[in-house]
Amino acid sequence: MGERPALQTRDYVSGGASQTAVKILVVGHFAVGKTTFIGSISEIEPLSTEETMTRAGQDVDDLKGVRGKTTTTVAMDFGRLTISDRVVLYLFGTPGQVRFVQMWEDMARGALGALVLVDPERLADSFAVIDLIEQYGLDYAIAVNTFDGNPERAEESLREALDLLDDTPVVTCDARDERSSAAALTTLVSYLLARVG
Ligand SMILES: Nc1nc2c(ncn2[C@@H]2O[C@H](COP(=O)(O)OP(=O)(O)OP(=O)(O)O)[C@@H](O)[C@H]2O)c(=O)[nH]1
Ligand SMILES: [Mg+2]
Numbered sequence: 001m002g003e004r005p006a007l008q009t010r011d012y013v014s015g016g017a018s019q020t021a022v023k024i025l026v027v028g029h030f031a032v033g034k035t036t037f038i039g040s041i042s043e044i045e046p047l048s049t050e051e052t053m054t055r056a057g058q059d060v061d062d063l064k065g066v067r068g069k070t071t072t073t074v075a076m077d078f079g080r081l082t083i084s085d086r087v088v089l090y091l092f093g094t095p096g097q098v099r100f101v102q103m104w105e106d107m108a109r110g111a112l113g114a115l116v117l118v119d120p121e122r123l124a125d126s127f128a129v130i131d132l133i134e135q136y137g138l139d140y141a142i143a144v145n146t147f148d149g150n151p152e153r154a155e156e157s158l159r160e161a162l163d164l165l166d167d168t169p170v171v172t173c174d175a176r177d178e179r180s181s182a183a184a185l186t187t188l189v190s191y192l193l194a195r196v197g
Contacts, residue, residue, distance in 0.1 A: 019082075022189065023090050023110050026077070027133060028117030029125035030096035031069050033145045033175035035077050037117060038093045041181040042079025049075035049095075072097060076107065081182070083189060091185075101132070108136040113192040115184060117145050117175065120153040123161050130162060139195055141169035141188040167191075 026034050038046050050071040077093030092107050094100075108114075114133050118126045133140050144158065155170050164170070169191050173184040 018086070019088050020086060021088050021090055022112050022192075023092065024185070024188065025107060025111045025114040025133075025138065026091055026093040026117065027104075027114050027129055027140075028094075028096060028145075029119070029122065029129055030072070030098075032096065032117045032119050032122075032125075034093040034096060034117055035073050037115075037143075037145075037173075037175035037181050038077040038079040038091050040176055040178045041081055041185070042091065043082060044080045047076075047078040049073055049077070074100065076103070081185065083182075083186060087189065089185065089189065098128075104132060105136070108133075108138060111138055112196070113188060114138045114140040115188050116140050116142050117173075118142055118158075118162070119147060120144055120158065121147070123158070126162060139192055141171065141184070141191055143171055143173045143175075143184040143188075145175050146172050 026037055028034050035048055051074045052070055053072050073095045079091040081089045094104055094107055169187050171184045171187050173180045
């Protein structure tokens, strides 16, 4: 019995085309639509760790301003999306509640970048999220999740409110819609690949 050879790039080759796996974080404050986003776009059954929010959790769950939400992510969401015959995205959605934030450090390891989902009605809730992503040194794009009835917010004022760099991409998206979510990820990945390339 010889030693098992180390995995080589070619071990991942299928049909003559080598694929690159890219880890992407999908982050955002509580109830911004992370689980919905990964669920709408994943080509595999998304792994999701939803738990029902209970009356007992009322004091610790961040329910302010959120109606009709009965579950929350307690560990992570996971999904996969092939965006070309060369690039496969592995999507990791963080838990949104502040009390789970310790998990982010582990999840950020090895990620190429992050998609930050933002609710334009609750911009202040995104400050801490963006701070953390910057702290981990991850490049990111902003996806403004358009909830029904949200007034359109001019991109310039949103950039100013979130104190974004000029080249940080900002796109609008509906996390429930596969094409819209795919477009947001494509923008992020083009930006990230241009930066590493
Ligand atoms: N109108 C509208 N509703 C959305 C959109 N995205 C998510 N929702 C709804 O918003 C609620 C919260 O969505 P989730 O996907 O659970 O949010 P989350 O960010 O994963 O929440 P946590 O994991 O608890 O932080 C759900 O009821 C969704 O159906 C959107 O783009 N438009
Ligand atoms: Mg969730």
